[in-house]
Amino acid sequence: MSRIKKKFGNLLGLDKYFWSSxxxxxxxxxxxxxxxxAxxxxxxxxxxCSTKELEQHLTFFKKHFRIISLSALSEYLRTNEAIxxxxxxxxxxDGYIDNYSNALxxxxxxxxxxxxxxxxxxxxxxxxPWWDKAAYLIKTYNPKAIKLSGWSDKVINQHDGDHFIRAVLASIKHCKSAAEEQIKELEAFFNHSGSYPEAEFMDWSHLQVLIDNGMELGAHSHNHDILTKLTTDELFYELSHxxxxxxxxxxxxxxxxxxxxxxxxxxxxxVVDGLKNNGYELAFNFQSGINQLPSSSPYDLHRFPIAPGMSEADLMQMFGYARKF
Ligand SMILES: [Zn+2]
Known part of the structure; x- marks a missing residue:
């Protein structure tokens, strides 16, 4: 969302108009x-978001939308029904442990x-995972700047820690070499032993409790690699395994x-062919947008990312100005 829209949309009454329509x-x-x-x-x-914000978001969502399950969405897609x-x-x-302990x-x-x-x-x-390793290394060794061999620019630690971590993670993502290779280079740079604190993900019993409580599951690959960087065999493994x-x-x-x-x-x-061949019926991306079934592709469903500190006004702006697909 552009800053100008954010600043003037409210003053001109546009936010309210787009949200209500x-x-x-x-x-x-x-x-x-x-x-x-922290x-x-x-x-x-x-x-x-925090647990308090999740409470607030859910109250807001329930007031303005009908919350549906994945199964209900599959049914819309199967019958080609308009919403x-x-x-x-x-x-x-991803499957972090706080999904079980805080969100459930x-x-x-x-x-x-x-x-x-x-x-x-x-x-x-x-x-x-590599993003947690990178953040841990930065927090532990607090470097003034980092430049790995495959990066075009040096990333400088000039603001708060989170900002620097975000910039380093972006550089790892944009770099052509595999993220794990870059982590090895980072470990060597800090002379780090390679040991890390315990990972913060759910185990199979937590997932079973989610299901027992009426929640639904989908796959997010096995190794969380970027699928377009993989060979045909690797892609098949990520989707099928x-x-x-x-x-x-x-x-x-x-x-x-x-x-x-x-x-x-x-x-x-x-990738979409691979999903179809492995019996998947739908897939979500990580880009904002309103899906207008039946016109939107079931393998390119848009999602609005929720970020810390979002107010009701922010949510209304995000949904109100969103593109339709
Ligand atoms: Zn993910």
Missing amino acids: RPNGLYSVNFHRIGDS DTQFDPCVYS NERVMCITFD PILKSHNVTASFFIATGLIGNTVV SKALLESNLQCKISAFSYPVGNRSTYDDN
């Missing part, structure tokens, strides 16, 4: 971690069904996917 369709929102980002030794930038009201899917990505009780108290997209390689083991693990460990049917990272460069026709 927002079209029918599927509005999906996406969360990652829920809680206080509590983690890992990446603070994956926090979407003649404003409905919303609430989604969480709040979702239950609001009687709301949400779906959790799980990167199965992070579940029930000690794997710390995550689905198979979830289905066999939890006796559930997985037919929904969310793309790791999720911007337009992280999935293509090849």
Whole structure:
């Protein structure tokens, strides 16, 4: 959203106009971690909101949208039915432990069904993902600047810590070499042993409790790699293995996917073909937008990212000015 719109939209009454005339369709929102980002030794930038904010958001969503489950969305897609009201899917990505400890009780108290997209390689083991490793190394060694061999620019630590972490993570994402290779280079740079605190993800029993409480699951790949960077075999593994693990460990049917990272460069026709061949019926990206079924592609469903500190006015602006797909 442009700053100008944000500044003048309210004054001119446009915010109110666009919000109240927002079209029918599927509005999906996406969360990652829920809680206080100051509590983690890992990446603070994956926090979407505090528990208090989640309470407030859910109250707001329930007032203005009909919350639907993934199964209900699949049914819309299967029957090619138009959505003649404003409905919303609430989604969480990655599988962090606070989805279970912080989000689930709040979702239950609001009687709301949400779906959790799980990167199965992070579940029930000690794997710390690259973004959490990078953040941990920066917090531990607090460097003044970093430049890895594949980066075009040096990243300088001139503001607060979170800003610097965000900039380093962006450089790792944009760099052509694999994120894990860059982490090895970072470890060497800091002369770090390679050991990290315990990873902060759910295990299989937590996922079972989510299901037992009426929540739904989807796959988010196995290793959380950017799918367009993979070979055909690697891509097949990421799509099939995550689905198979979830289905066999939890006796559930997985037919929904969310793309790791999720911007337009992280999935293509090849990835969508892979999803179809592996029995997925729908997939979410990580870009804002209103899905107007049946015209929107089931493998390119848009989601609004929820960021810390969003007020009701911010949410109204985000939904009111959104593009339609
Ligand atoms: Zn993710």
